Amino acid sequence: MLVYKDRLFNNIILNPYNKGRRKLKVITAYASPAFLHHVLYGLNEIEIEMYIGMTKYQPITVWDHKEYLKMASETNRLSVNYFYGERPVHSKIIYWEQEGLFASELAFVGSANFTRNGYVNYSEIMAEADPIEIGNIFNDIGEYIDFKHPNIEEYITFTYQSDLKSSEKEGSGLGKIVKEKEYKHFDFPLTIKSDRRKIHQKSGLNWGQRPDRESNQAYIPIPKEVYTTDFFPDKKMQFNLITDDGESFTCVVAQENNKALETPEDNSILGKYFRKRLNVPLGSFVRVEDLDRYGRHHVTIYKINNETYFMDFS
Missing domain, CATH: 3.30.870.10 (Endonuclease Chain A)
Known part of the structure; x- marks a missing residue:
């Protein structure tokens, strides 16, 4: 044996x-x-x-x-x-x-x-x-x-x-829990670091806005203060990302210097999600004005454990 x-x-x-x-x-x-x-x-x-x-x-x-x-x-x-x-x-x-x-x-x-x-x-x-x-x-x-x-x-x-049946207007039940338990978390800006009034032209939420790419492709930029820590699993190790509105995605850390949070099976999944949430037509360029109208320029991600994270974009 x-x-x-x-x-x-x-x-x-x-x-x-x-x-x-x-x-x-x-x-x-x-x-x-x-x-x-x-x-x-x-x-x-x-x-x-x-x-x-x-x-x-x-x-x-x-x-x-x-x-x-x-x-x-x-x-x-x-x-x-x-x-x-x-x-x-x-x-x-x-x-x-x-x-x-x-x-x-x-x-x-x-x-x-x-x-x-x-x-x-x-x-x-x-x-x-x-x-x-x-x-x-x-x-x-x-x-x-x-x-x-x-x-x-x-x-x-x-x-x-029962917690997840609460409406987004009332606030996500899981969101309340991760905040009450003070899980480790970071803010992830969706705009350019050097000028928060500018959005990425061909990366971030607009990664697919270039020739011969699926126009909805997107990733969440990972700030240096995050990718230099052990907040996320090792590169390409999959984990579950739950959102405040009840969605969930399988994600990985990717790209040079571990600078991007992506969905490995299809890089357009996150882009479609954010466009729907921002009320931007699928395939369209996301502008900083779209974030202004929505009322938020960053997401906050909480670490529940090594395989489960919560993203707040409420």
């Missing part, structure tokens, strides 16, 4: 995929949308069936739930199930189903949750297991409910569910 103590992502996820396996089943105590996004979009033929075991006793957040739904809709390669029974499931199991010419399934058990900490940051152990026995576990999976169930709130309580 092989035991893996390091390079878990490579050994448990990437290598089996590169050898042709495509259908992955996961039982995990905890999961993170950012890590799931990295796997799902980085391995563009993988299908993932995930079971999260601690959701009744340590509920997931409503924005994590929304991210799972969004990824499932975008890829059609994801299903997620939440445990609602009496005894929480703290197991961590990986099971690659038999496909095509494979002689057998492939299974691992150990200590790694399906998160970036579990597979990258922390010291965890995963060991090969009998695939027949593991397959039987999935055949008799127990009290889990599909994340698309129409009455899911009768089975699962999501953290901050």
